[in-house]
Every structure is written in C-alpha cells, then in structure tokens.
Amino acid sequence: MSQKESLLGRSVSQILELLQPLGEPEYRARQIYKWIHHHNVDHFQEMSNIPKSLRSILSDHFQLKTLQLAQKTEALDRTEKYLWKLADHRMVESVLIPESRRNTICISSQVGCSLGCQFCATGTMGFLRNLTPGEIVEQVLQVKKLSRHTLTNVVFMGMGEPLINYQRTIQASQILGDPEGAAIATKKITISTSGVVPKIYQYTDEAHHYGLAISLHAPEQKLREKIMPIAMKFPLDELMESVRYYMRAKKRNRVTFEYVLLSGINDSPAEARQLISLLSPFRCKLNLIPCNQNNLGFHPPAAEHLDKFIKTLLNAPFAITVRKNRGEDITAACGQLAVEVQEKAIFMK
Ligand code: SF4
Missing domain, CATH: 1.10.150.530 (DNA polymerase; domain 1)
Structure with a gap:
C-alpha cells in the first residue's frame, strides 16, 4: 500500500x-x-x-507526523537526545540543550553527510538522503511535545550540511519562524554551514533573517583542507569573501564562527594569533568547542592548552565563547551524532 x-x-x-x-x-x-x-x-x-x-x-x-521516536535519552546535564526512525526506516537525531536562559534544539537536515569532516561521526556515514521540510520541522514540533523544556532556539547543527539541502532548509525555516507556524523568533533560528560559498551568496541575496554560523575549524587554508575536505572546493579566502558580502548586506547582524578544538591539530597559540588576524575585520563571535571523544582519533585539548589558547585570544576585538561539552555521556555532543545511529539503524530495520 x-x-x-x-x-x-x-x-x-x-x-x-x-x-x-x-x-x-x-x-x-x-x-x-x-x-x-x-x-x-x-x-x-x-x-x-x-x-x-x-x-x-x-x-x-x-x-501528519511521520517521525517515529525510536529512543529518547537524557544525559546527566539534562541534555536530551532524540533518535527518530523515518518512514523509509533511516534514522536521524535531534538534541535538546537546556540552559538557564534558553533551550536550544539542534536539528538534522540530511541523513548522513557527504562532506566528510575528519572529526565528525556523521561524515563517516556518507550521504544517504536529504530530509524533507516536513521531516525537518517535525523534529521541532515533536520535541515541543515530548520535552518538559520550552524551546526557544533552533540550530541547524545536527546531521548534514543544511546549505546543500538549501530549498528544503529554507522552507523549513520559514515555517519554524512563521508566527502562524511554529512561531520561533527568526533571530533564534541559526543555519550553520561548513562553507558552501555559492549558497552563502544566494542566502544573502534572498535577505533571510535567520542567523548564520560558519564552521571554520582552522585559520588557514592548508590546515582547513586537512580537517574539512570542502575547503578544497571552496577555499578559505573565497569563504571569507562570501562572509564579507553577507556582513555588508546585513548591516546590524553579526556572524558566528564555530571552531572545534582538536588537540595537537588546531589548538596552538600560533593558530589563535592567526584567528585574530583572520576574524578581526568582522563583527563576529568566535565559539570554541573542545572536540568530543568519538573514536575517530581526535581528542579535546588538555586544560592547560585550552587555557593558553583562550589567553592568546583575550585581546581579540570580537566576542569569544567556549561551549561546554553537553550530553557527552549520551553521545549527543558536537561531532558525535551518527555512529550509534548507524548501529541502531541496522538493528531497527
Ligand atoms: S561537521 Fe557537518 S558538514 Fe562536516 S561532515 Fe559533519 S555533518 Fe557534515
């Protein structure tokens, strides 16, 4: 049937x-x-x-709803991970991160991902398919009902690269941000990209009001290529030029740069100094994310290295935040989505 x-x-x-x-x-x-x-x-x-x-x-x-909740897990820090079974039996995840002043849901835009960032568990799955706008929006609607926390923020930082699934991501964002739809404030919806340059131009030209975050992870081209293969297709200077274009169009907005810290790879004071010169011309925030253990051979920086890195950045003219590792005991943290999903997907079929 x-x-x-x-x-x-x-x-x-x-x-x-x-x-x-x-x-x-x-x-x-x-x-x-x-x-x-x-x-x-x-x-x-x-x-x-x-x-x-x-x-x-x-x-x-x-x-109406097509996602089946396969599993809900709650970490010691109250982070909630939702594992969804799609109509075609594939699996995706969403993560809810409760904080004192906001509750953020991190949603997926694709099943797997083609971009293969070295530190990311989702990248090891390869690309399986794009999610539909309905499957993207439904993650938020279902969690609204299933969680005891009131959702305030949505970030496209789960499985997949949202700007590769561009039209569906935008349609989902429009419904999420519509007062007659899911009614999340548009400024509280953030689309995060690893740097799909042509889509950043398109996104800017279409004048959307959602936040934009750039997954940077390295302050120079050679290192970025090693960590993120997409940098070979869209080099760092082209990426930064597209961000400049976005900033010029969005006079009052600022952009967020995400930087996953990988011990011994991109966490030295030299890289911190390169970050200062790269990002100083931008109205921006730098979000440092010590990587999580996920069996891919990367480790978070030791406390003293992290300390040195942050101290080197202290004179930077932009804001710096350090993201706490949330939900690590349930593998809901950044770069950890997917490996378990694959195993469970085999089990669930
Ligand atoms: S970090 Fe994002 S873009 Fe890179 S492989 Fe993982 S899901 Fe894809």
Whole structure:
C-alpha cells in the first residue's frame, strides 16, 4: 500500500494546491496549516474549525507526523537526545540543550553527510538522503511535545550540511519562524554551514533573517583542507569573501564562527594569533568547542592548552565563547551524532 502524503512542512499555498480538487478556499488551507504547525495537532479530528466531512477526507488521503521516536535519552546535564526512525526506516537525531536562559534544539537536515569532516561521526556515514521540510520541522514540533523544556532556539547543527539541502532548509525555516507556524523568533533560528560559498551568496541575496554560523575549524587554508575536505572546493579566502558580502548586506547582524578544538591539530597559540588576524575585520563571535571523544582519533585539548589558547585570544576585538561539552555521556555532543545511529539503524530495520 502506498504511503499517504504528509501535509506537515507544506506552505499554505502548497496545501491549497492539494485541496484544489475539493474546491476549498484559501482561508481553509491557512486554517489547516495553522493547526498542523502552530497548534501542533497529531490528528485531523482535532481541527475543530474544519468541517467534519473535510476532516474525514483529509485523514483518508493525508497524514501528519511521520517521525517515529525510536529512543529518547537524557544525559546527566539534562541534555536530551532524540533518535527518530523515518518512514523509509533511516534514522536521524535531534538534541535538546537546556540552559538557564534558553533551550536550544539542534536539528538534522540530511541523513548522513557527504562532506566528510575528519572529526565528525556523521561524515563517516556518507550521504544517504536529504530530509524533507516536513521531516525537518517535525523534529521541532515533536520535541515541543515530548520535552518538559520550552524551546526557544533552533540550530541547524545536527546531521548534514543544511546549505546543500538549501530549498528544503529554507522552507523549513520559514515555517519554524512563521508566527502562524511554529512561531520561533527568526533571530533564534541559526543555519550553520561548513562553507558552501555559492549558497552563502544566494542566502544573502534572498535577505533571510535567520542567523548564520560558519564552521571554520582552522585559520588557514592548508590546515582547513586537512580537517574539512570542502575547503578544497571552496577555499578559505573565497569563504571569507562570501562572509564579507553577507556582513555588508546585513548591516546590524553579526556572524558566528564555530571552531572545534582538536588537540595537537588546531589548538596552538600560533593558530589563535592567526584567528585574530583572520576574524578581526568582522563583527563576529568566535565559539570554541573542545572536540568530543568519538573514536575517530581526535581528542579535546588538555586544560592547560585550552587555557593558553583562550589567553592568546583575550585581546581579540570580537566576542569569544567556549561551549561546554553537553550530553557527552549520551553521545549527543558536537561531532558525535551518527555512529550509534548507524548501529541502531541496522538493528531497527
Ligand atoms: S561537521 Fe557537518 S558538514 Fe562536516 S561532515 Fe559533519 S555533518 Fe557534515
């Protein structure tokens, strides 16, 4: 039996198009859109201002949620990891990080990833497929219901490179940031990229209001190529030029650079000094992320190395934050998503 199409992740006009054979007006599509994305209902029967006959037709032909929760784990620091089974039995993860002033969900945009960053467990899976806008949005909607924490921020930093799955990422972000949709403030939605340069230009030209984060991980080309193969295709100077273009267009915005610290690879004071000269011209924040253990042979810097690195950066004219390792005991931390997923995927099929 063929799978019913899901209405989740569709815009009002896309829902209207599907309702066309029924001759339903635009406002009806808008009501349905709002029930799905704003009220987060699980069943068409809950849509109380939709005529009963239409609700029955909708449930005969369409479905709403398609992600099945395979596992939810909570770390000692209250970080929650959600493992989802997709309709085609593939698996993806989302991670909720509760903090004192915000609760951030880190969502996936692809199953696996083609970019093969050396320190990243997802990269070892290779690329399996893009997620649909519905599968991206649903991670947020389901966690809204399943977590006791109120979601405030969304970051595209789970499995996959969101700018390679560009149109679906943007459509999902539009629904997440729509007051009639998931109603997350657009400034609290951040799209993180490893540096897909042409898409940064496109993103800038389309004038989206979501935050942009750049996964930098090295302050110079040769080292970046070693850690992130994408740097061979889009060199560092071209990446920084695209960020300059973005900054010029977004006069009041600042950009975040993510920097995973890998012991003995990119964590020396020399690299810290290179970072200062590379990033000083930008209104930016540098987010340092000591890497996590994930069986790929990388280690976080020893405390004294981290200390030296940070001290070297103290005179930098930009803000610096050091991300605490969250959820490490449940492998929900940065660069850890995937290996377990693969094992579980085999188990779940
Ligand atoms: S760090 Fe991001 S872009 Fe790089 S392999 Fe992992 S998921 Fe892909």
